[in-house]
Amino acid sequence: xxxxxxxxxxxxxxxxxxxxxxxxxxxxxxxxxxxxxxxxxxxxxxxxxxxxxxxxxxxxxxxxxxxxxxxxxxxxxxxxxxxxxxxxxxxxxxxxxxxxxxxxxxxxxxxxxxxxxxxxxxxxxxxxxxxxxxxxxx
Numbered sequence: 080x081x082x083x084x085x086x087x088x089x090x091x092x093x094x095x096x097x098x099x100x101x102x103x104x105x106x107x108x109x110x111x112x113x114x115x116x117x118x119x120x121x122x123x124x125x126x127x128x129x130x131x132x133x134x135x136x137x138x139x140x141x142x143x144x145x146x147x148x149x150x151x152x153x154x155x156x157x158x159x160x161x162x163x164x165x166x167x168x169x170x171x172x173x174x175x176x177x178x179x180x181x182x183x184x185x186x187x188x189x190x191x192x193x194x195x196x197x198x199x200x201x202x203x204x205x206x207x208x209x210x211x212x213x214x215x216x217x
Contacts, residue, residue, distance in 0.1 A: 090114070169196055177206040184210070192216045 084092065121127055166185060173196070174180040185193075192213050203209040 165193070169193060172196070172200060176200055177209070179206055188213065189217075 121131075166182075170180055170182050170185050173185070188196075195213060195216050199209060199212050203212060
């Protein structure tokens with residue numbers, strides 16, 4: 080149990096679990112007395128407590144901000160990945176249909192034009208006519 084722990088083991092126990100009833104009962108060890116005195120001093124000094132709580136709040140805010148930034152980055156990455164995949168799919172579709180791959184042209188299109196490709200691609204046999212129909216969409 081706790082009575083057989085060395086001073087360092089007790090200190091580690093206190094850091095991990097705080098000062099609980101089992102620790103308070105161990106009055107014969109110097110580490111316990113030192114920790115009790117530190118805790119009493121901490122509880123008596125309002126400025127020290129305020130600094131601790133502000134630091135704790137600041138740490139929580141920083142963690143929250145980090146999590147928010149991470150989630151935002153993840154969402155942006157998913158959107159970019161989806162967009163990149165859609166552009167590749169569109170280029171592959173045009174290449175499969177017409178045997179022509181114009182990635183720069185596809186990148187220059189707006190959303191409305193990109194959506195129209197799926198509808199128009201199988202209606203128009205000739206690539207130049209297909210391209211003209213897409214470019215006429217604003």
